[in-house]
Amino acid sequence: MGDHGGMPEHTADGRYVVIDGRRWRATDPDIPEDVAARLRSLLMSARRDVGTAKRAGDAEAEQQARDRVHAAKVALGERGTPWWEQTAAQRRRRWEGVLPDA
Template identity: 50%
Template sequence: MKADPLVTPDGRYIVVRGRLWRRSDPRLSDARRQELVDRLMDARRAVGQALRCDSENVSDARAQVDAAKTALGERGPVWWSDGAPDLTRRMARNTIYADWYAQSAEQA
């Protein structure tokens, strides 16, 4: 069974293979989040289909993925308001989360 990814103490990121990825906006209702996740999955399937069979629609399908991820808060402007920078794609060990991450890795 696959374990849930680590979540930073402030809830802004998950850690996948040591790298930070922004989580969706917690202010979204469960219904809205599910609607956007469904849209994201449809868009990802459209990308795969376009890559296999319909190369002229790849960019449109990728734009749909981007739109869904932006609506979820995983891309685009950050959803927090304290002025903290977006650390998406950075290695956790090289960020303000380094100590927390080192301790979490020791416990795993």
């Protein structure tokens, strides 16, 4: 089981993390840490905005925030084409598409 206080357990191939017995795709390990931190910050902001929009009953704002969550997760390599099936250049373009100054 995962450890919410520290680094989660990874599968032997490093492609997934295991949290509470459930497997989730791991963040692309080739993303520079400063870029990954910015992407995680965008992800958390978008997740907060989903909650705010839901509480306000604003379906349009909720969808926009969910789209931002999805974009951040794709940039992190946690959704979309698996990072281990992409070239280094494709991986870089994936996160630079969200952070043009990365």
